[in-house]
Amino acid sequence: MENPDQRFQQLRAHIADAEQRYSRTPGSVHLLAVSKTHSAEKIRALINAGQLYIGESYLQEALPKISQLADLTSVRGVQWHFIGPIQSNKTKDIAENFSWVHTVDRDKIAQRLNNQRPENMPVLNVCLQVNIDGEPSKSGITIPELPELAKNVMSLPRLKLRGLMTIPARSQNFEKQRLPFKQLRLAFEELNKNGMGLDTLSMGMSNDMEAAIAEGATIIRIGTALFGTRPPIT
Numbered sequence: 055m056e057n058p059d060q061r062f063q064q065l066r067a068h069i070a071d072a073e074q075r076y077s078r079t080p081g082s083v084h085l086l087a088v089s090k091t092h093s094a095e096k097i098r099a100l101i102n103a104g105q106l107y108i109g110e111s112y113l114q115e116a117l118p119k120i121s122q123l124a125d126l127t128s129v130r131g132v133q134w135h136f137i138g139p140i141q142s143n144k145t146k147d148i149a150e151n152f153s154w155v156h157t158v159d160r161d162k163i164a165q166r167l168n169n170q171r172p173e174n175m176p177v178l179n180v181c182l183q184v185n186i187d188g189e190p191s192k193s194g195i196t197i198p199e200l201p202e203l204a205k206n207v208m209s210l211p212r213l214k215l216r217g218l219m220t221i222p223a224r225s226q227n228f229e230k231q232r233l234p235f236k237q238l239r240l241a242f243e244e245l246n247k248n249g250m251g252l253d254t255l256s257m258g259m260s261n262d263m264e265a266a267i268a269e270g271a272t273i274i275r276i277g278t279a280l281f282g283t284r285p286p287i288t
C-alpha cells in the first residue's frame with residue numbers, strides 16, 4: 055500500500071505528464087486536494103508536503119478543520135475552496151472562511167456571499183456550477199442560463215468571477231468523459247469572447263482527470279487518488 059506522500063508525488067508527476075501529453079502549459083493545471091471525510095492531521099501532512107489548495111464539500115465538517123489548521127493556513131498561504139451544494143443559511147460561514155466557492159448557481163446565493171464577505175478579506179473567488187448533462191437531481195445552471203448569471207455575479211464588488219465548474223455523469227469511457235468537459239470549455243470560451251476575462255475551468259475528479267486535462271481544466275478536484283478510498287459517510 056502506498057503512503058499518502060507517495061500518492062501525492064505520483065499524482066503531481068501524473069499531472070505534469072498529462073500537461074505535456076495534451077500540449078498544456080506546464081503548471082497550468084492546479085491540483086485541488088478534496089479532503090472531505092479526512093482528518094485535519096492528514097490535511098496538515100499534505101500542506102507540509104507542499105499542497106496549498108484544499109477543497110471541502112460539507113460546511114459543518116470543514117469549519118472545525120479550518121480552525122484547527124489556522125496556524126498553518128496563514129503562514130503558508132493555504133486556500134480553502136468550498137465545492138459543495140450551498141444552502142442560503144450557510145453563505146455567511148462560507149463568505150467568512152473560504153477563498154474560493156466553486157458551486158454558485160443562483161443570484162440569491164451570489165448576492166448573499168457578496169454582502170457577507172468581510173471587508174478585511176480579499177474578494178471571494180467564484181465559479182459558476184453548470185449542470186452539463188441536465189440531470190434533474192444535480193445542482194447547477196444550464197449553458198443558456200450562463201450569460202445572465204455571469205453578468206450579475208460580475209457586478210458584485212466583493213466577488214470575483216473566475217470561471218466555470220461541472221460534475222458530469224460518471225463514465226469509464228475516455229471519449230465519453232471528454233464530451234461534457236469540451237462543452238464546458240466551449241461555454242467558457244464563449245463568455246470570454248464577450249469580454250468576461252475568465253481564467254478557471256474547475257473540472258475533473260479522480261475518475262476523469264485525464265479527460266478534463268485534455269479539454270482544458272485549470273483546477274482538477276481530487277480526493278480518492280490522493281487520500282485513498284473515503285470511509286462511508288454515516
Ligand SMILES: *Cc1c(COP(=O)(O)O)cnc(C)c1O
Pocket residue numbers: 088090111137138221259260261275276277278279
Ligand atoms: C468529493 C468530490 C470530489 C473528489 O472526488 P474523487 O472522486 O474522490 O476524486 C471532487 N469534486 C466534488 C464536487 C466532490 O464533491
